[in-house]
Amino acid sequence: MRIAVIGLGFVAISDALALARQHEVVLTGPLPDRVDAINAGDLPLADPGVADYVAQNTLNLRATLDFDEALKGAGMVLISTPLPKDPERHGYRTAELDSRIEMAHERCPGVPIVIRSAVPIGYTEGLRSRLNSRSILYAPEFMREGHSLQDALSPAQIVIGDRGSLGEKVAAVFLGAALNTRIPVRRIGTAEAEAVKHFSQAYLATRLAYFNDLDSYAMTHGVDARKVIEGLCLDPRIGTKANNPCFGFGGQRLARSTAHLSEAFAAVPARILPNLAKAGEARLDLLTRAVLDRGAERLGIFRPTRGGAEDETDALNALETRLRGEGVTIIEYVGEGLDEEFTRFKEDCDLVITQRMNPALADISAKVFCRDLFAA
Template sequence: MKITVAGVGYVGLSLAVLLAQNHEVTAITTTEEKAEKLNRWISPIRDEEIERFFAEVRAGERELHLHTTTDKAAAYRSAELVVIAAPTNYDDKEHYFDTSAVEDAIEQTLAVNPDVLIVIKSTVPVGYTDSVREKYGIDHVLFSPEFLRESKALYDNLHPSRIVVGAYDHQMEDARMFADLLLEGARAEETRAGQEPQEIRTLIAHPTEAEAIKLFANTYLAVRVSYFNELDTYAQMKGLNTAQIIEGVCLDPRIGGHYNNPSFGYGGYCLPKDTKQLLANYRDVPQMMIEAVVKSNSVRKDFIAEQILNKNPETVGIYRLTMKSNSDNFRASAIQGVMKRILDKGVKVIIYEPTLEAETVFMDCVVENDWKRFSEQCDVILANRFDERLESVKDKVYTRDLYGRD
């Protein structure tokens, strides 16, 4: 099958690679530089599985039918299936997702290939697919929520926790076909690695319900993060041992000992924006929790900043701008919110972030990537996630990372 994937970020690239095991995939990017890199099998993002797959292609040990281009018209024209993985940022003025990049891809597709099946993989507001059907007078559009984690993007598509496709009854054949394409990609790697096939639950739901599934799933995760963070705030204020409380609470199997590591707040590209979009969808619907989970993240960062400021530091060091230790991007990372609060009080902040060039200025703060100079200058070092590197300056470190994960 000839498949075109619009967007080569975490979602688009991992899907393109997954599908390119068995099909001819053209990926569309907006920059020549990225296309050129990908066509030399160099990943523009840090992702262990994508990097492994590309290394195997370069070594002639694996075949992937993937080509990346900036020629959108040609890519859409030749496609038998178009998968859209463009960004949907939350617009703080409109209080809604900016879906213009998804619409761009739909319009460009319809202009050259009006009948091709379109699957939206971007996260969209509840009710969006219906609005697209109406706006463009089309029926051949599905929505399939994506559940991958950044830096484990291809891994999560090779080992999906579930596959959800949003479709109407008369679109069942297309929905099954798309679910089968994803399953086929996961099975291809299992077979290659000699693994037993895992059971992968597939759910075909109404498109609006599928959109809600994505936003409610991410909001649940945000609630859980906020819950353990507020537990930690309480314990810190009352001088209690957070780890003991969490351990005891999580011994209840209904709660479970996973995804319970305190942090400076939930962050990354999706949780902050998806919770806000769900809250926007709740307009006129009674609720307390959805609004609370959005506010809770801000209250947590206020608390963390206050803890730091109470130490009266002259210089605060930021150890990594990223959310997780194995991540290479810092979109909406919680530490930036804490930084902003500290900077607002006029305290000097410097950053250690090896993915940025030394001496770069980020949020008006200098990046100091010389470890010795960085650690000597700081009175306090903030780390959302602890790292071996911090062991030698442990006395200066402020972190709420209890378990070294999540």
């Protein structure tokens, strides 16, 4: 089957790589540099196993800037378009996604159009009604950035927002792309599938906020946070996954889902999810004070890159904004920590802030501020 993948982000590329073992896959998007890189075999994906996977498998994969070319003859269309938050309307900006779906619907009538973006709950059914099409469905992805190819090849679950034959067909395609065929498949309603995505993200954000709160208590009361976490995580009901404190749940994905659900809970008597943002603010208040108390005159911020792209750490950005608001002079470094600029950076800074501990900082660990308690 020929499959068109609209999008050039890590979800789209990971889906394309997984599917290209068995299908002809054409990626498309308005980013010439990424299209050229994909066609040259220099895949813009940070996953460590990408090179081995490409070397060990024959992949029928290419990219194009021409949407019409990508959609021509497609038997299935996957769409992964980022949805930015609208700060004025407190919702999602779906115009770009709308246009991509409408284009696929027009050029590929009757072909399954699978939305992979994290859309608002109710979005897919509304679009189906507006376009009078039952060929549009939602299939959430559960990929981790930095491990997205691994998650595409070995998903923990496959969730399809369609109970009919269309959903069965799409589920079979995703299952066929996986290396392990013993994967639980759930075919449910569109709104339920959309809710699964957002509530799973919100759960992860809640868990991170919990361990951050624990760490904040430990910092305030002189308790060894790591020892506490190791003790409570011996309980199998809690476990050791996602138990490492940080500055806050960063990136766009967790924050976006929690914000969406918080707004959706306006008429529901709930307390946990609507207050996650407040927990994040309280965490940043404490961290800001902890950094200022160190009394550093020259403060550095280290942002590592992964696969040539800057790491997404919105919590670090928020902390930097607060520190600048206190009049602190900040020196920034973005890179892998292997150049002369980084050597000068370490020498010039009295204190270096980073979201996660990095081996490049090992020689100045005494002047690193980082709440990464379980650094590898």
